[in-house]
Amino acid sequence: MDFQRLIQARYSVRAYKSQPVEQEKLDLVLDAARLAPTAANYQPFRLIVVPTAGHEDELRRVYNREWFVQAPLVIAVCTVAAQAWVRRDGKNYGDVDATIAMDHLILAAADLGLGTCWVAAFDPVAARRLLRTGDGEEPLVFTPLGYPADQPTAKPRKSLAELVRYL
Numbered sequence: 001m002d003f004q005r006l007i008q009a010r011y012s013v014r015a016y017k018s019q020p021v022e023q024e025k026l027d028l029v030l031d032a033a034r035l036a037p038t039a040a041n042y043q044p045f046r047l048i049v050v051p052t053a054g055h056e057d058e059l060r061r062v063y064n065r066e067w068f069v070q071a072p073l074v075i076a077v078c079t080v081a082a083q084a085w086v087r088r089d090g091k092n093y094g095d096v097d098a099t100i101a102m103d104h105l106i107l108a109a110a111d112l113g114l115g116t117c118w119v120a121a122f123d124p125v126a127a128r129r130l131l132r133t134g135d136g137e138e139p140l141v142f143t144p145l146g147y148p149a150d151q152p153t154a155k156p157r158k159s160l161a162e163l164v165r166y167l
Contacts, residue, residue, distance in 0.1 A: 006111055013115030015150035016071035025112050026073070029145065032108030033077070038097035039085035045098040045140075047105075048076040048131050052144075061126035063119050063142065071115070071146030076127065077102045078137040098140045106143060115148035 026049070033047055052059065056069045068074070077098045084094030106116040119142040127139040 006107060009152070010107060010110040011115075011152035011155065012117040013144070013146075013148045013150060014065075014067045014117060015148065016067065016115060016144060016146035017149045018070070018072065019147045020072050021114060021145055021147075025114060026145070028112060029105055029108045029114065030075075033101040033105040036097075036101040036104040038100065039093040042083055042085050043097070043101075044080045044082075044084035044094045045101050046078045046080060046137055047101070048078060050074045050076065050130065055130070058126070058130045061123060062130055063122045067117070068119065068142075068144055070149070071144035073145040074142055075105065075145055076131055076142050077105070077140050078131065078133060079140050080136050081138065082136045095140060102141050102143070109145060113147065114145055116143040116145055118143055 030047055030049070033045075034043070038044065050059065050073065052069050052072055052074060055074075059069050059074055062068075079094040079098045081092050081094045084092050084097060086092050102118070106118065109116045120140075122139070122142055124139060127133075127142070131137070131139060133139065
């Protein structure tokens with residue numbers, strides 16, 4: 001798909017079919033995250049794939065929305081701050097790098113006909129428990145991954161004039 005059409009077509013999916021995601025498509029989506037640019041190419045993130053089946057109760061404790069557990073998979077992106085590049089003033093870029101990886105992941109998913117929905121309003125304690133995080137891993141964002149069972153609605157966006165300033 002043409003990139004401009006892709007970014008216009010991508011939307012936050014809140015209803016999913018039970019149809020499994022083919023391993024080949026999952027691998028492409030995960031590889032898109034792996035290929036995302038990161039500061040100094042340190043890649044300070046982990047991708048954790050959670051099959052929904054058998055984890056519904058745990059996932060509901062992480063984020064209690066029915067559509068969150070409809071998709072066959074949920075993917076978590078965790079930062080590993082100790083592995084991230086740090087700017088001279090102390091700014092750690094781990095969250096930025098993990099966010100870019102998630103953006104690549106959701107765009108690749110949309111390109112393959114898969115749906116996602118960026119979820120940051122989750123319970124971090126339940127998330128750490130579910131993901132069995134270690135080695136400084138911190139859950140940053142989740143997304144269900146599956147085939148959409150809904151249709152996109154209009155996305156209100158600010159105008160360029162509201163967002164851009166030229167010097």
